[in-house]
Amino acid sequence: MSDPTTTIESFVSQDYKWGFVTEIEQDVAPPGLNEDTIRLISAKKSEPEWLLKWRLKAYRHWLTMKEPTWHNVHYPPIDYQAISYYAAPKKKALQSLDEVDPELLRTYEKLGIPLDEQKMLTGVAVDAVFDSVSVATTFKGKLAELGIIFCPFSEAAQEHPELVQKYLGSVVPYTDNFFATLNSAVFTDGSFCYIPKGVRCPMELSTYFRINAQSTGQFERTLIIAEPGSYVSYLEGCTAPMRDENQLHAAVVELIAHDDATIKYSTIQNWYPGDKDGKGGIYNFVTKRGKCLGRNSHISWTQVETGSAITWKYPSCMLIGDNSVGEFYSVALTNNRQQADTGTKMIHIGKNTRSTIVSKGISAGYGQNTYRGGVKILKSAAGARNYTQCDSLLMGDKCGAHTFPYIEVKNPTAHMEHEASTSKIGEDQIFYCNQRGITKEDAVNLIVNGFCKEVFRELPMEFAVEAQKLLSVSLEGSVG
């Protein structure tokens, strides 16, 4: 007789297809973190003086902070002095794509992201970030005609300092939390988007992050500002080579939506998850927050998290404007020894604010998946509503799913709904599919995709297909 979980377990051997290393000459800062490191980064980026000061303030504050321990993820202590905080390909892109190192273009091509505008998916503009710098941004000219700014963060700091200074740290202050404060001190690159009043951004904006260099951390910073009545859909993707060491990724994303503006932010997170025994992989400690500042503003987070050894992130919304809407749709997959502690916070401040949370956790192998959610209805938020749905799917009998929903209601007119479920892919379900001609792998994919469909339908079309494929690859293995 076969062990009832063996068939399912045979799916959970990982096959990470993005684990190659690009051989390229790099300018890497020596490991270690002190004020000089920060001055070096700031100088490399030719930053204005005020930004360096802001970084140093953050650093000094960080020295007084302790790494958090409240999360449900376990890892050996991180040595912050052993990390290199800056790595950049030596030949830097300047005016046009022609000047980008062909080795870099090949890297992105291999990742399925051709940076050549002719070959690109029409309707998607890409900013490609390689270690600490942005190497190329496509369709900049076309977007500029509409007044849209889409450029590397470091470029924005030089060319649009008034906007950066006004909004940087306005959603995630430099004192926010251990990892966000570290990021504020040492952030290198990321994307900056500005959508002017009344403009509907005609294409998806997308940033593709790649960690390549060894022993470096990636600390990117993304800032998106949507002026009144504007609309933007933004997508980020990320991968890293397979290395035996753990690498730290601590990003900060800030979104600001003014009156009647909408920001849709989608993530397909596919950092290297480590091997079967949990060796290597990215530590992903990310702070993402959006401010629905204006009336009727709308921020929607969608994330598909399949990578990283550790995922620690809670994309959140501060619903300040009356009638503003916050949404969080998430699929988090943990396989082998991966750990994820992820969820969201919805802070209702304005009147008639609404939020929706749909979280789908899939655990396989020895994976540990935690949903952590906070919904706060402040006294001022009359007529606020929240709907939370939190589902877990278990594959095999060695993984775990945990749920920590926190709800705090200070206004009696609030409507709160919370639904949760836990299910397991059963051997009998697989057999039933088999008996109808469907292979074991297709059966698992069918069930997993069925489980995730409420989230996938929030993704832009092309990426929904991508996400489905990614999930099936992450669960791929020989059929037992």
Next chain:
Amino acid sequence: MLDIRNLHVKAGDHAILRGVNLTVKAGEVHSIMGPNGSGKSTLAQVLAGRETYEVTDGEVIYDGKNLLEMAPEERACAGVFMAFQYPVEIPGVASAQFLKAALNAVRRTRGQEELDAMEFLTLVKEKLKVLGVDEKLLHRSVNEGFSGGEKKRNEIFQMALLEPRLCIMDETDSGLDIDALRIVADGINRMRGPERAIILVTHYQRILGYVVPDHVHVLVEGRIVRSGGKELALELEEKGYGWIEREAKTATRAGA
């Protein structure tokens, strides 16, 4: 079409089938009857490829191929269909998606072109109409929240859609009221044809009033102890299984 020779099957340490022999030809309907625990469902499940059972001896030849060496999905694609006694619920997976995946898998094996979403919908709606099943089924998750009768009808519907060559009905009649039984029996009768064989595993004679079998076999303690025509079923209905079990025991003792 199907030749079962001296089939021995264990579940754990427990011998369930102890030398089953059965030959089924295309166009025939066989009914396998027997008391609870006699191994009827085990036989159906082993034919479908359930891995929780271990075949210790014997062979099963289906269309000239060794059936026991084929994976469950290969058997399904080769035309072996089992209607489950307890159809499984698959929450979140829309029936339409499930049926399309199944139909296209079977079509690939038959060398037919796969159907796209539109072609599939046209075909499936036609089949639904013939069987009088509500189109809403397509949007519901596979078997989730279905009543017992709905589940059994869904099995018959899938069978009609996939057009298998060998249909194994595992106690499809159990737990049905008389109206549902009639609908299910109609569905099975519609499947009868010169190219297709049907094995009807059942505890009761009642469904045989609607689906008249060509052959009836009685399974007792893992062996077929008696075979006959449809009148055998009536005899069992009248006298119960007791006499045949006693006869079987005497025979075993005499043989030993």
